Amino acid sequence: MERVDVAIVGGGPAGACAAEQAAAHGAETVLFEQGVPREDRVELGPDSTDAAGMLDYWIDIMDFDYREIPDDVIHRELEGTAFIGPESRVELTTTGIDASYPEFGYTFHRARMDDWLHERATDAGADLRIGTAVSDLETDLRASSPNGPTHTLTLSNGDQLEAQYVVLADGPQRRITLDALDQFTAPGRSVSDYLSPPEANHIAYQEYREFPEELFAEFEDWLKFWWGYMPGETAYPWIFPNDGTVARVGLTMPIGMELEDVDNPGSYKLLEPTDDSLPSGSEYISRLLELEYGDEYDVEADIPIVEDRGKSKGTETYPISSTRPIDSPVGANVAVAGGAMGTTSAFHEGGYHVAVRSGKIAGRLAATDSLENYNERWKHAIGDEILRNVAFADIVADYEPDDWDWAFDVVNDMQGNSAENVLISKRYSAGLDATKIVAAYKRRKFKYRDGRYVQLAEDDFFY
Structure with missing residues (x-):
């Protein structure tokens, strides 16, 4: 042997x-x-x-010198990320954590x-x-x-x-x-x-889409996440810009969730009154693109799937441990x-x-x-x-659409005119709602201290 x-x-x-x-x-x-x-x-x-996607301080966690990573691995350097709620949004241009990489991050x-x-x-x-x-x-x-x-x-x-x-x-x-x-x-x-x-994980699905140049330019160096648009703990769609005018449009959602598990289906923008079950990953993405860009573009004709990428004809499905x-x-x-x-x-x-x-x-x-x-x-x-x-996952586990809008409004108030990560940096203005968020974060961190x-x-x- x-x-x-x-x-x-x-x-x-x-x-x-x-x-x-x-x-x-x-x-x-x-x-x-x-x-x-x-x-x-x-x-x-x-x-x-x-x-x-790779954030600046993640490269240090990997214990790599960012200069040794081959150029053909990196798609685009990033300036920031946008968290979009049903009626509110937060934009960050820093992770709030010291890092050797000089930019916000990159897609790869x-x-x-x-x-x-x-x-x-x-x-x-x-x-x-x-x-x-x-x-x-x-x-x-x-x-x-x-x-x-x-x-x-x-x-x-x-x-x-x-x-x-x-x-x-x-x-x-x-x-x-x-x-x-x-x-x-x-x-x-x-x-x-x-x-x-099946019980302790999420499933993710994404498509490689070619965007019109003028539309791609709107997010070519930003990550975009939509929170409170679809039901499920830490369930959300995203757009990650790649090379050229190609972006990955995807989502993550719990495995095995059913429509009857959703308390208030009418509050989610990516659900429709005629749904008799939760949409598939591809249907969710179609609805997101139609919602965001359908007024100006024919989504399937103007933002087509790029079939020579990904795992299978421009799409891929994969598990995420949650x-x-x-x-x-x-x-x-x-x-x-x-x-x-x-x-x-x-x-x-x-x-x-x-x-x-x-x-x-x-x-x-x-x-x-x-x-x-x-x-x-x-x-x-x-x-x-x-x-x-x-800690963050615990805080938002039961958030519904209104909760995301409330949280984003509070974070915007805490940030003022900056785009820093106020929860990480601890530089924030006082206020009852701000105190609630920070206190919740600190409680979770204390609960899981010392490797718990x-x-x-x-x-x-x-x-």
Whole structure:
């Protein structure tokens, strides 16, 4: 049987960065990625579907020098973001967090970024096996290895491989992670209770659309998000400008939500009185474009789908983990990284940056026989980001359209003539409504302090 030091399941940003770091620190490293086709990628690669926007401080979280990222990865530098409510809006031109990148952020080509991370891993000496999936993982907790438990991975072709350490980085779908971690839970409990894809996640859908030049110019260096337009916790449409006059128009919404679950369907601009069910992702996008631009443009003729992009004919559907993260069973020589552990967020649309960083940490520690420190190290590196997202998501969980308008009006009053992120910067004017928002944010942050945003702790695993 083939034996390696570190085996990595999944070739997205977390897996690729784990492979690069493990190999760079001297470990014999293999990465398995089942591989999916894309319209804009010649070879098979990871499931590179994401809205793919990067804020300034996220680059620092990834622990990259922004100058080393290839130019062909970046689509457009951004000046700011607009949060649009039914009757009010907020515009920000700063994240309010110190960062080395000099602009607000940028949009980028996710597949090219993934391919660059793969090149780095290969250059470091990792063995990347794209097109080979892992079908099963079993851990021997009583192995005679001097470094503790070992793992047997069964591959899609029937072959088996033994590894000293495993990094699970199979994204929010968690094809292997759920069963693999259930080896270390108490009888009657399952990791699915915390990370089940249908129950604790969102689904995202987006289309690549070509816009008329004069219309594209209105948002060519801005991100746009519409809040309170469609029902569901952290459910919203967006527009991300790409290269040329192409933009990604998409949305995120809870999995399995039904129309009868909506308390006040008539208050949402993207629902219609004749609806007998919630619209599909494509229908939501058509309604958004018609609402915003239909008075001046024939949407389907003037803003067509670009079919040679994305995962399939200019469209892509992908899961987003919207649950709180879990610790890893490091005593079993297992680290879970990126979306598989719940670090991505439906609130801020994705989590490429935290996936990269958690993968880097997992790979380095596995290669240096220091994996017992993983849970502490990832919290130190990305814990503040997780805490912010969990706190904000909690605050807006039950918001309806009127609540978004109220909140945006309050934030505008707090900002005055600036465009800063007043909740982050803490520079705001006093007032009853402002105090309510800030107090709610502080309460959530206090509730989840000292890593309490973790919903399955290291001590909950059994070895």
